[in-house]
Amino acid sequence: MAHWLFTEEHELVRKTVRNWVEKEIKPYVEEWENAGEFPRELFARAGELGFLGLTYPEEYGGSGEDYLAGAVFFEEMARCGSAGVAAGLGASMAIAGPQIYKFGSEELKNRFLPPTISGKKIGALAITEPNAGSDVASIQTTARNMGDHYLVNGSKIFITNGVRADYVVTAVKTDPAAGHKGISLLVIEKGTPGFTVAKKLDKLGWNTSDTGELVFEDCRVPGENLVGRENMGFYYIMQNFAWERLVMALEAVASAQLAIDVAAEYARQRVQFGRPLSKFQVTRHKLADMASLVETARCLTYHALSLYVSGRDAVTEVAMAKLYACEIANRVTDEAVQIHGGYGYMMEYPVQRFWRDARIGTIGGGTSDIMKQVIAGRLIK
Ligand SMILES: Cc1cc2nc3c(=O)[nH]c(=O)nc-3n(C[C@H](O)[C@H](O)[C@H](O)COP(=O)(O)OP(=O)(O)OC[C@H]3O[C@@H](n4cnc5c(N)ncnc54)[C@H](O)[C@@H]3O)c2cc1C
Numbered sequence: 001m002a003h004w005l006f007t008e009e010h011e012l013v014r015k016t017v018r019n020w021v022e023k024e025i026k027p028y029v030e031e032w033e034n035a036g037e038f039p040r041e042l043f044a045r046a047g048e049l050g051f052l053g054l055t056y057p058e059e060y061g062g063s064g065e066d067y068l069a070g071a072v073f074f075e076e077m078a079r080c081g082s083a084g085v086a087a088g089l090g091a092s093m094a095i096a097g098p099q100i101y102k103f104g105s106e107e108l109k110n111r112f113l114p115p116t117i118s119g120k121k122i123g124a125l126a127i128t129e130p131n132a133g134s135d136v137a138s139i140q141t142t143a144r145n146m147g148d149h150y151l152v153n154g155s156k157i158f159i160t161n162g163v164r165a166d167y168v169v170t171a172v173k174t175d176p177a178a179g180h181k182g183i184s185l186l187v188i189e190k191g192t193p194g195f196t197v198a199k200k201l202d203k204l205g206w207n208t209s210d211t212g213e214l215v216f217e218d219c220r221v222p223g224e225n226l227v228g229r230e231n232m233g234f235y236y237i238m239q240n241f242a243w244e245r246l247v248m249a250l251e252a253v254a255s256a257q258l259a260i261d262v263a264a265e266y267a268r269q270r271v272q273f274g275r276p277l278s279k280f281q282v283t284r285h286k287l288a289d290m291a292s293l294v295e296t297a298r299c300l301t302y303h304a305l306s307l308y309v310s311g312r313d314a315v316t317e318v319a320m321a322k323l324y325a326c327e328i329a330n331r332v333t334d335e336a337v338q339i340h341g342g343y344g345y346m347m348e349y350p351v352q353r354f355w356r357d358a359r360i361g362t363i364g365g366g367t368s369d370i371m372k373q374v375i376a377g378r379l380i381k
Helices: 008-035 041-048 067-078 083-103 106-117 176-182 233-269 281-309 315-339 341-345 351-362 368-380
Strands: 123-126 142-145 149-160 167-173 183-189 195-200 211-222
Touching: 008 067, 008 083, 041 083, 067 083, 067 233, 067 281, 083 106, 083 123, 083 149, 083 167, 083 183, 083 233, 083 351, 123 149, 142 167, 149 167, 149 183, 167 211, 167 233, 176 183, 183 211, 183 233, 233 281, 233 315, 233 351, 281 315, 315 341, 315 351, 315 368, 341 351
Parallel strands: 123 167
Antiparallel strands: 142 149, 149 211, 167 183, 195 211
């Protein structure tokens, strides 16, 4: 039964995305996992079907600012069983694009949003550096204001879509002495002299998404590519973290649910000691525990989502949802591997991928420790 948060229209979106995932994604997941990325054309296909524009207004090619429809999209994407696909599409649509949409000039919006929404251009958001991860304020990439342009020097690491992005919304220090108050966001386009992709990184999971290391050496970026105001970048990054973290929580819940479904089916089929595993009380209780964890995570995530879409302060609840959902996704996918026994350890069974893919949840978008810092900070304040 549909949750009360979602209307009939949202359920229609769900049905459409589910069909697309079944027909055009699931059958190719193994091939894309082996290739180390999904085809670039998938962005254009998702754009053509209107999925990349769900959370953007019509004037830029979107279908309305509907974050619940966006939530449905990410829940259904997770059901394809390869979390890197949603990570790649999401980095462009839900992480890079919103910075331009929420804070960019009209000129930047007109240049970058329509091609992002149609999937013709791929975006990335680059904050993390080799020496600055959780501590965003300590980034060292600098951008010197030269009047009509900025001169950017530094490097970024672990950037989703970093290798094939057409533009990278890049966090830079415009006032290096000012800590978090000296950060700005610049849109740096592929092909800008001085901007190179140093490496495509090999990962444990999320293998269908590309993850890159980027280098900027005396890279000249036009002044009009500044997002919003100079030295406001830290606040812009923090503001969109709520949506990014909600997306991660929604995907964690949906992926954990998929692991339960697959494990339950396996338990029905696998016979040991003359009976299917599903007849053993140990297996049944394991599945019951897994389902209870996922249902709790879903309730918390939907609660945070309802606060977010109603415009209320959702910082604490979003951090709780991201923390809890991503932590339990690790536990649940681990148990799903366990139910599969030795087969769960074999690459030909997708359950090993659910477990590998889940591992990023407690690291990316702010680690579990950082979520606890956010929650405790709010409590103590
Ligand atoms: C596959 C993948 C995709 C990614 N995509 C992107 C992207 O598109 N764009 C981008 O900018 N970044 C991206 N990241 C980077 C990600 O956001 C960082 O890895 C994350 O923020 C953690 O930073 P770090 O890796 O430097 O770890 P660190 O910050 O060095 O943390 C290491 C450990 O120390 C703990 N720790 C750190 N500080 C504290 C503290 N104050 N209190 C308690 N514990 C603490 C952390 O919880 C963690 O366990 C991606 C990472 C991965 C792996």
